[in-house]
Amino acid sequence: MNEEIVFDVCDVSFAYEEQQAALDHVNLKICAGESLVILGANGSGKSTLLKLLDGLYFPSSGTIQALGKPLTEETLRDDEFNFAFRRRVGLVFQDSDVQLFSASVLDEVAFAPLQLGLAREEVNRRIDSALEALRIEKLRDRAPHRLSGGEKRRVALASLLTLQPDVWLMDEPTTGLDPRSQSWLIEFILEQRQQGRTMIVATHDLSITEEIASTICVFSEGHQIVASGKPSDILNDHDLLHRCNLSHYHARN
C-alpha cells in the first residue's frame, strides 16, 4: 500500500433535512491501495458517506479532499477534474435496479466510458473484456429487468469495470445475494485489491468483513465514527460491536 491519500474527510457533517444529521463530525483518511470496510447498522450514515465520497452529495459542514483536490460542486464543474475523478472513482449502488437504467446490458456497460469520452474502439474492447471477466457475455443483449439478483450485481460491477477505476466504492454489495454469488463477489473484491485498487466497502455484514478488510471503521447509530483500526482489533471488540448494533457470529463462539 502506498501513502497517497485518496480521500481526506475532515470534520464532515451532513443532514438531509435540518436537525436530522446523517453524518456527525466525521474524520477519515483513506490511502491508495487500502481496503477499508465501513461497518455500521442500518441508517448509521454509511451510504451517505459513500455518496459524499463520490461527489454526489456535498457536506453541510467540513471538507473532503479527493485525489489531492477539494471535492466540491465547484471543482466538479471543472470538466477536466470531473472527468479525471469519475474515471478514477466508481460507486456500486446498494440497489442494482437503480444502477441499471439502460435498456440493455450492452448499453449499460458502455454508458460510463462513452460518457467519459473514451474512443468507441476502446469502449468496445473494454466491454468485451469486462463481460468476459464477469462471465456475463451471454447477457450482452438482455434487458436488465429480466436478470436475477446475482446477474444484476455482476452487470452493475461490469458497468464500472469498463472504467477500470482506481477506487471502488461499494454500498452493501452482498445484500440479496445467494451464497455462491456472495462468495464470487468476495473473490472479485480480493482480486481488485490484489491489483492495487482502493476498495471502500460499506456493510453491516460481518461475515465478509474479515476476508476483505485491511482496515475497518465503525459507525455508531449516532452517525459518528467511533472506532477504526485493524480487522483483528475491531472484530474482537465485542462490546463495541454490540454498542453499535452490529452482531458478530464469531464473537459468540
Place this chain on the structure above:
Amino acid sequence: MPTIQSSLSHHRANVIDHTLHGITETLERALFAEEISARAGLFQSLDARVKIISTLALLIGVSFSHNLWVIAAVYLLTLLFAWTSAIPADYLIKRVWLALPFFTGLIIVPALFITPGPALFHLPFGLVITQTGVNTVLFLLLRVSTSVSLTLLLILTTPWNTVLSALGVLHLPDVLILILGMTYRYIYLLLHVANDMFLSRKSRTVGYLDTSDNQRMLAAVSGTLLSKSLNMSSEVYLAMQSRGFQGSIITLKPFKMKSRDWFWLCVFLAITALAVFLGR
C-alpha cells in the same frame, strides 16, 4: 347467511384481485412478446433498422392506397410475414380484431348511415346503409387492422431495447431514446413493486372490505408507489451522474447491415411502392 357473505366478499375482493390480475396479465404479455422475439424467424433475423423503416414505409403505403384489394393484399402479406416469423396467426388476428371495435366503433357505426351515397339496405326507422358508407367502413377497418398488425409484427419480433437503439436511425435525440428506455424499464420494476404490495395487502385481508376501505387502500398504494418512484428517480439520477452523465448522452451504434438486410429492405420498399402505385 353464507351465500350473501360469500358473494359480498367475492365482490369486495375484486378490487385487489382485478388489480393483481391486470398486473400479471401485463407482465405475462411482455414475457410472451420477449419469447416470440427470441424465436427463429424471418423478422427476428433482420436488422432492427430495416424493420422500423419497412414498417413505417408500409404504414404510409397503406394510408396512401385507395384500393381495398391492395390494402387487403398488404394485410394478407403481413399475416404471411407473421407466420414466417413464428407468430401464431390466430394470436395476431385475435389481438387485432377483438380490440378493433373498441377503437373504431364510434366512427364506423355512424359512418354506415351518414355517408351520402346510393342506398344499399333500408332499415326500420328510416335508416339507410349506403354503398359509400360500407366502402368507408371497409377502408377504415382494413387500414386500421393492417396498420396495427404491422406495428405488432415489429414489436413482437424485436426486443424493446433493440427497437429503442434502432430509433437512432430516425434521428430521434439520444436523450429521448434513453428516457423512453428508462420509462419502459422502470414501469416493469414498479409493476413488480405494486404486485407485491397488493399481494401483501391480500394476505392480510380477511372478509369484508367496503367501498371506502377499498378506496383508502388504493389511495395508500398509489401514494406509496408515487413516493417510491420519486425516490428511485433521484437515486437513478445520482447513479447516472456517478458514471459521468452531464446532460447529454453518447451511445454505441451496434448495428451492422448484412446483404440480406439490404435485400429485405428493398423488398419491403418495393411492396410499399407497388401498394401506392396500384392503389392510387
